[in-house]
Amino acid sequence: MRLPLADLYNKPDERNLLDHTRQGIIGKPLDRPEGPLKVSGSATYAAEWKLPGCVDGVLVLASIAQGKVTKIHDKAALAMPGVLAVLADKAMLRRPAQGTAGKAPAQDVAKVEYFGQPVALVVAETFEQARDAALALKVEYKAAKSPIPFDPESPDAKVEKAPDRKAVKGGDLDKAMKNAAFSVDVEYDTPGHASAAMEPHATIAEWQDDKLILRGSYQMLAYNVKEIADCLSISPKKVRILSPYVGGGFGSKLGITHEAVAAAIAAKELGRPVRVVMTRQQVFQAVMRRSETRQRVRLACDAGGKLIGLGHEALVSNLPKEQFAEPVTQATEFLYGGDNRLLKVDVARISRMTAGSVRAPGEAVGMQVLEAAMDELAEKIGIDPIELRKRNLPGKVPVQGTAYSSRMLVEALEQGAQAFGWDQRNAQPCQSREGDWWIGMGVASAARVNMLIPAEARVTLKADGTALVETDQTDIGTGSYAILGQIAGEMLGLPIARVTVVLGDTSLPAGAGSGGSFGAISTGSAVMRACEAIRAKLADKLGCDAEALDLKDGVASSGDTSSPLEHLLDGGDIAEIGSIKPGKTALDYAQASYGAFFAEVAVHAFTGETRVRRMTGAFGFGRVLNAKTARSQCLGGMVWGIGSALTEELAFDLRDGHLVNHDLAEYHVPVHADVPAIEVILLEERDAAASPLQAKGVGELGICGAAGAIANAIHNACGVRVRSFPITLDKVLPHLPDPFAPDPFATAA
């Protein structure tokens, strides 16, 4: 029997079941069960599978940006030792698939759309042989007659409205700006980012008759199966993906990428398993980038510091026809008030690798700019930036009028401020100096939309009183294994040691996949519902109502009756599939996770180098499913925030469109020495509109605004306001006060 639980999440589930279950493991900081495998090198990542007869393929990238491949001189390459094939199949990918595409992206590698686009695959007995031949392969091109620009700011760049994003318009922003007691009208820019996952994109493809098995590194398997199948014109039923461990994705593995299709085609052609691992440089050049952005923010407020107008207009970029446009204004829509509003995103069509989801698309760069602009406004008004934020939290979403589900922004700002010691901050810049360093503090809000997406999971309560959770949900290093086990253990009254979680195999029910911070709550809800169905059956067996059933440590009880599960099950397993789909709650409530960032930085008075000295983040995202993995997500997000604020930038050469810094030596992500002590405060919250778990997404929250706090701290430290990220020393240097001046603030003025 299946419980009459509607798949669609139409009404907030106010029962709050997980606060009434008794196992007591939900929310606990349990270790990740796969952790020991990973730190001991025994978790098998995509490229590490050993398949008999497997050979290696290496992609060849275009050395022009736009045009056609006219000839591939493969003879010489084919004559090299070990070389088995040179492929440039029409089905090979020109662009990677966007997240949740579920169908083939642009194929046919004979057309070149951006510098570094894969145009061929060389397969050889060994990786070294394949790489040698790939480098030797001569490819002839014909340059495009009317190329499109490399630069989004070029007057020749075609600018369109973002295809997947409606502009928000309300009232009269120009007039509000005119009538404002205080206003800011500023333009910021942020550079392109690379996802920079530790594990490069890799696939081993193997055909068993007409069935394709891919061992790969992907985030959303149910969609990836369809994408691969569509690329190869086969039925999705013929494709199986195994992705038990994924070494980070950050959006770049949401959709399938070049190597997967190339490996599948080569394996078919050669009748042998083929492994294709993209090199670090190839990942940088061919996989998704985050678009650079130019953002104009207008803030108008009355004498009381209340926003009357808010504008956030962005220019982003992508290849022609791509639907994705970095949704810069996503959180601006609901975060602060101001009825006179204009929010929009335009997209310039340029020739650079595909732009897509990278670490909190939208909020990561949108919030850091909005929050820096808010700091500018607070300074103009002369009030504390926390106070400015608190004064501007609307009762309903402006323009749309939607109600909020839960929002712990005020609590986050207040508790964060307390823990950080915000009251020590001097509102005046250049007041605190230690040796050669200016010290400053900054604050920013965090906000990230919450998404529930379709998910299924099977839970089997075995006759021996253990449980098995199965879904194709991935764990990209975030803790899926841990939290799904905790949810099942909590719901079924089992210690965590009695729960096994199997993930990352598309022969299992389709989970949500990992992305957009939706994996835990979506697949977790499916697990919870499967467990509810099992609970109902157990209640039947025990002879009580499901509500009256108590499960703990493998014993079912109700009132005076109790029975160990092994007895109750009497030799039979109970297997249930739980599922969830987004429903009306997604429309009825504005759902988001919130938080606050506090940063203390030091800016070198002579050189302008900025180092973050400490950070505090306080976050409310509904129920905490596992305090350790949630904290790690927040920490990681804040580290990316440091990167976004200070170091990360894709540098393109605008003469030929190539990416100059295509490795981790020159694309600077923060290293240990850049990451100071970070304190994370998790606020307890329940959000029934978000999911039956009462939980919201947390994966990306830690980055959404973090760089703003750092930018604001830099200004507070040395009085320099840099409106171009990353804030490298060359941008600070020209505006620094005289390092030798006794009262530099006086000279700066």
Added chain:
Amino acid sequence: MKPFTLNHAQSANEALASLAGGATAIAGGTNLVDLMKLQIATPDELVSIRRTGLDAITPENDGLRIGALVTNADCAADLRVRKSWPLLAKAILAGASPQLRNRATTGGNLCQRTRCGYFYDTTQACNKREPGSGCAAREGFNRIHAVLGTSDACIATYPGDMAVALLALDAVVHVEGPQGARTISVGEFHRQPGDDPGRDNVLERGELITAVTLPAPTGGRQIYRKVRDRASYAFALISVAIDLSMEGDRIARCALAFGSLGTVPWRDPAVEAVLVGERPSPALFDKAADVLLRDARGFGKNDFKIALARRALAATLHEATKG
């Protein structure tokens, strides 16, 4: 990677014989292997010099002899180095990562090639990699490039840290080759690009670095200041190595070398002459910077290095001269 043979030389003489036969020396391999993967270096024959026994640090006169195969990690950890030539230890520790320093050697570090992105990208024109093909960096993304000692052909920096300290410490490179042994001061080891940027240093074919020697310690105040985009694991935007002594309130002696500012580790006696005998002051530091940067020329994205050098110099002099 192109197929190649690899032999392990068991002595300096064996290594020299292989080099004479056209082999390329490989020490830690941290730079060479990367270049080979990209087929920027395509040796047919490698001779590993790790077992040549040139890996000792020994006292010599009042100074120190550091074998060419001493790893960066071992050199920076050596108590004698840390006590008497702290500048060298500081410079080494400011470079790369612990893993790389465990592997990288004294000789290899001196010979490391530039980090110019165009040099490493075989789709781009580069006179250093392919003489006569042009210099894509000149009008390209040249944020890390040199502002001193550049030529029409090349504007790339020598990117390392260790050599900058060695330059300020008046170290000497010891070399053996087909023509016998010779010594080269560190200041004359690296070559400005001129119209032949393919050659980074004055080593002749078949020559092997056997050691670097340090003269007696000066007892001065030694500082290595590396300015960079992140706190660790990044090449310098500019670095300053200083070894300075005061007499009363005046600068008595001063050795100053700069990294990633010029095409080679940069030392300018005229700058030191401005400082010696003077009382430190912001105005004096400025005057020194004027002299240092008199011929500096930016190429767009690296223009900031000129202003940065002035301030980095002032910061370092300030620190080295304050009470």
